Amino acid sequence: MALAYELRCRECGKRYENAPLSICDECFSPLEVFVDLDLAKGTVTRDSIAQGPTSMWRYQSLLPVPEDYVPTTPSGWTPLVKAPNLGARIGASNLYIKNDAVCMPTLSFKDRVVAVALANAQAFGFDTVGCSSTGNLANAVAAHAARLGLKTYILVPSDLEAAKILNTEVYGANLVRIDGNYDHVNRLCSQIADRFHWGFVNVNLRPYYAEGSKTVGYEIAEQLGWRLPDNIVCPMAGGSLITKIKKAFRELVELGLVEDKPVRFFGAQATGCSPISVAVKTGADHIDPQRPNTIARSLAIGNPADGVYAVRVIRQSGGWAEDVSDVEIVSGIRELAETEGIFTETAGGVTTAITARLYAHGRIHPDEVTVSCITGNGLKTTDALAGCFPAKEAVRPRLVDFEEYIDRNQFASELVTGRK
Amino acid sequence: MAIRVLLPNAFQKHTNGERELASSAAHLPQLIEDIETSFPALKSHIRGEDGQVRRFINFYVNEEDIRFLGNDSYTFKDGDEVLVIPSIAGAWIARSAAVPTADVKNVDVDKEVMPKRNRRRGAGFLLWQFLDHSELQIAENGVTTTVTLRAFIGIGTAGLLMSSVTTAMDAKLCTMQPHVA
Structure with missing residues (x-):
């Protein structure tokens, strides 16, 4: 556990003991976990971390979980891979992919936040947990809760991808489809959390939940050889992840684990739901909510909870935000798969397309160490690729038929060996 | 009432x-x-x-x-x-501001929009795709202009030329806004 942590209001600074609480009762602003790093100095070292498990729990000392908490699921510690092939296409020579498409157990970075949230749900005595979700969070809550023996109520927008619904129900979760978009669902969950004694990971447990995202930042720094990158490209839905990667880097600097250096943060959204990107581009210091209309449903949050903080991180770091069309999202998915063998969901298509655009526009120099954060797996959003790959005809199992097939489809020039 | x-x-x-x-x-x-x-x-x-x-x-x-x-x-x-x-976290609200609604025309990915031959053009491909918005409104010096970027498809497959076009347009692209309903 973190040696000492508590809740504090992000605006007025009022301090709270640890509790399932996300809103300050004085100024109605959001609460955040404050970890006392002074107590961690000296005890948390590169060596102590290296001796930990090969999961996000190697950073347990920096996470807000109870002292006696024993993790049950090895989430996190996903690959950070160099991306030379994608880099060659888009003009990047030092590009890395942080691949949370293979985060365990449900193939998205949400496994990290849920792991921390449910550790606290148990500590607070909840026997029922839940969330509002665009899909990935639903999968993660359902799976982690099953392993911990907790009951679940998971609320999702009714138009969610079939795979994400199936990947929630299979764990025995009580899934409730709500006739509305994510913002409607989230609002309803706020009321439910007020009324029932349930632990909603992204409502009354949100301050703890959000801290789980820090592990993405810790891992990037450690996997780069305990150094910070020059740039982070990060998808934005609620806007929390980008702020927590920044927080993780700051903590590592404060603990003396990495050398301080400027890191620029770049945010990625779909044009069909781009409230944070619009705020960055227009210089606004507020978020104007939007009605989402994009295939990137996992990013389709029209009224992003941490939007204003994401804008602040981007602006203060000298970064930028971009948004791309649905066509570009599909292109991004295919480009990443074809070049680096990583199949990401629509959110990853957004991040990939925007990474390429940032290089094309000269916002990122080709030689700078840049990490593109892929947060979910393509197997969950195969609908987005519907029609891209028409069904192929079946070929009779004879060589002559295969040769005819090749000729007919004009693949002959691609054959490596000559045919007689 | x-x-x-x-x-x-x-x-x-x-x-x-x-x-x-x-x-x-x-x-x-x-x-x-x-x-x-x-x-x-x-x-x-x-x-x-x-x-x-x-x-x-x-x-x-x-x-x-x-x-x-x-x-x-x-x-x-x-x-x-x-x-x-x-707000669960901080949606900073401008109470008097008009509310923009993202309403970008979504284009189906089919052979007409994304011809296979273009998918193998290396860097040129992605750059070309970036300009594949049907229409975008560009606000500059208080003047809002609607630009049909599809016109650039014709030169989209020439990677080097495309790069220079993209760079030249950078300043304008940075001000891209979604359509406002």
Whole structure:
């Protein structure tokens, strides 16, 4: 556990003991976990971390979980891979992919936040947990809760991808489809959390939940050889992840684990739901909510909870935000798969397309160490690729038929060996 | 005329535990005054030092964000249910701002839009794709121009040429806005 942590209001600074609480009762602003790093100095070292498990729990000392908490699921510690092939296409020579498409157990970075949230749900005595979700969070809550023996109520927008619904129900979760978009669902969950004694990971447990995202930042720094990158490209839905990667880097600097250096943060959204990107581009210091209309449903949050903080991180770091069309999202998915063998969901298509655009526009120099954060797996959003790959005809199992097939489809020039 | 107002848990410390309020307010500013009159202890918490309603407090009318309904200019109707919810985190609200709605024309990915031959053009491909918006409004010096970027498809497959075009357009592309409904 973190040696000492508590809740504090992000605006007025009022301090709270640890509790399932996300809103300050004085100024109605959001609460955040404050970890006392002074107590961690000296005890948390590169060596102590290296001796930990090969999961996000190697950073347990920096996470807000109870002292006696024993993790049950090895989430996190996903690959950070160099991306030379994608880099060659888009003009990047030092590009890395942080691949949370293979985060365990449900193939998205949400496994990290849920792991921390449910550790606290148990500590607070909840026997029922839940969330509002665009899909990935639903999968993660359902799976982690099953392993911990907790009951679940998971609320999702009714138009969610079939795979994400199936990947929630299979764990025995009580899934409730709500006739509305994510913002409607989230609002309803706020009321439910007020009324029932349930632990909603992204409502009354949100301050703890959000801290789980820090592990993405810790891992990037450690996997780069305990150094910070020059740039982070990060998808934005609620806007929390980008702020927590920044927080993780700051903590590592404060603990003396990495050398301080400027890191620029770049945010990625779909044009069909781009409230944070619009705020960055227009210089606004507020978020104007939007009605989402994009295939990137996992990013389709029209009224992003941490939007204003994401804008602040981007602006203060000298970064930028971009948004791309649905066509570009599909292109991004295919480009990443074809070049680096990583199949990401629509959110990853957004991040990939925007990474390429940032290089094309000269916002990122080709030689700078840049990490593109892929947060979910393509197997969950195969609908987005519907029609891209028409069904192929079946070929009779004879060589002559295969040769005819090749000729007919004009693949002959691609054959490596000559045919007689 | 009566509307039903549902208050969040976070307010209850200042409302003696009351969760609801019946109001006859005609519009949002009147409703806020009504809430403050009914629960005087709330007043100093609802408003910041500048006297404005704190930015984290959101109002919804019958499931719809009041900002989508005209905000202060929306006239409550008999039987409206108003939900008051603080943002879980910080959606900083410009209460007088118009609400833009993203309504970008989505183009199906088919062979016409994304011909296979272009998918093998290396760097040129992605750059070309970036310009494949049907229409974009570019605001510059107060003048809003609608540009049809599809016109650039013809040169999209020439990677080097495309790079220079993209760079030249960079300043304008940075100001791209989604269509405003």
